[in-house]
Amino acid sequence: xxxxxxxxxxxxxxxxxxxxxxxxxxxxxxxxxxxxxxxxxxxxxxxxxxxxxxxxxxxxxxxxxxxxxxxxxxxxxxxxxxxxxxxxxxxxxxxxxxxxxxxxxxxxxxxxxxxxxxxxxxxxxxxxxxxxx
Numbered sequence: 001x002x003x004x005x006x007x008x009x010x011x012x013x014x015x016x017x018x019x020x021x022x023x024x025x026x027x028x029x030x031x032x033x034x035x036x037x038x039x040x041x042x043x044x045x046x047x048x049x050x051x052x053x054x055x056x057x058x059x060x061x062x063x064x065x066x067x068x069x070x071x072x073x074x075x076x077x078x079x080x081x082x083x084x085x086x087x088x089x090x091x092x093x094x095x096x097x098x099x100x101x102x103x104x105x106x107x108x109x110x111x112x113x114x115x116x117x118x119x120x121x122x123x124x125x126x127x128x129x130x131x132x133x
Contacts, residue, residue: 051094052085053127067126080129081098081099081128082126082128083098084099101115107120110122
């Protein structure tokens with residue numbers, strides 16, 4: 001077959017509608033991804049979590065003294081900086097978070113500190129307490 005009769009003709013352009021943008025043309029094939037969820041599984045596996053660090057006997061004693069000091073000043077609603085551990089819901093480990101807020105109350109039954117911003121932090125997850133003077 002010889003295409004000499006059409007090889008030099010201009011490229012066809014539709015007259016009644018504009019061309020589809022390249023991004024949209026590529027997106028039409030997205031539902032046909034060969035392995036659905038593969039990239040999500042890889043990124044989840046690559047996500048790094050911290051492990052809970054046991055404070056040891058001395059660290060627990062120091063934390064207990066800080067907690068006693070905090071509870072003795074609870075009526076003042078002191079400002080504290082708490083470091084606490086949040087377990088990960090998908091894999092082993094979790095992450096350490098730091099929050100600075102005023103302490104509203106201590107719930108003995110639930111063993112939580114309720115902060116004035118509405119957060120409740122379990123006593124057993126706290127690794128450090130710093131009380132502002």
